[in-house]
Amino acid sequence: MKVIKNLAVVAITVTMFSCGKQIKEVKTLEKEIDSVSYAIGLSMGTQFRANLKEVNNDAYIQGYLNGVDSTNFLIKTKDVQNVINTYLRKKQMAQMKEQQEKAAKEAEVKFADNKKAGEDFLAENKKKEGVVTTDSGLQYIVLKEGTGEKPASPTTKVKVHYHGTNIEGKVFDSSVDKGEPSEFVLNQVIKGWTEGLQLMKVGAKYKFFIPQELAYGAQQRGENIKPFSTLVFEIELLDIVKQ
Structure with missing residues (x-):
């Protein structure tokens, strides 16, 4: 070349x-x-x-x-444009990945204190009575057990109420405050939610403590979720939506 x-x-x-x-x-x-x-x-x-x-x-x-x-x-004439487009897409994806990795490294330096604060919070939190820690590092407390079925897989669509805060307790999003439940497919949300909701039965309410790597990682999400933020959610599984 x-x-x-x-x-x-x-x-x-x-x-x-x-x-x-x-x-x-x-x-x-x-x-x-x-x-x-x-x-x-x-x-x-x-x-x-x-x-x-x-x-x-x-x-x-x-x-x-x-x-x-x-x-x-x-190369067959009908395949020419596809060969070109496929290569250019790969190049574009490689460039995007490189840019994301660079941004993540820069964010890790800039927001190192925020990352450490989350790690320290989780280290102390896991010692508290009632806190369960999964193999992935997700932590949760059962506030109320449910009696319905569990989501069968990451492709299950669910209906929930949630209340999200940072580790200082500042609210950044809440369907409870909005007065309107949220519906979504489990594999379309952060990893901590995907894993956590599959532990719940319909009618259950859990409090989750989500490490940054199971949340948004190096991404900044609005004004209140800084890169590498540990997040806290109270989630109530209202229903499994039939598709």
Whole structure:
């Protein structure tokens, strides 16, 4: 894989080779077709430089020649756009992951005190009577046991009332205060909720103490949930919603 510094030059080179001529540098654009041809090459070069900084020159040239001659295709025409789009999506995902990892490292330094405060809180909390700690680190207290069925899987849709605070007791969200229960599929919420609600029967009310890695991790969520925040929720499982 070689870095393409000027794809327009490559395109012009390919064109000259395909016509059996030597490379001739274009310095002026006298006719309209000259301007159009140059504009197409310039556009290609700019787009490739922005989206695809590495390319196999030989394969690119061969693809160009096969396209001009309409022969010896190594990829079916119907698959061309999918091959390009799949590669670009992978590149985009890799860039996003890199940016997220960088942001997480920066947040871990900036919010180190907040992370430690949550860890210290959970270390003390697990010693209290009635607190159960799961293998994942999720902690909970049973406020009221239910008598109904349990959510069968992470794809179960449930109806709940909840009241969420940080470890200092400041409320950041509450369906109770809003007066309207919330419905959602378990695998669409934070990991602490997904795990915790599967422990409950309909009619139960638990208090959960959720480590940051089972909550929002390095993400900032509004003004009241800082990165690496340990969260506290009282959740009442009202019903399992049939889908």
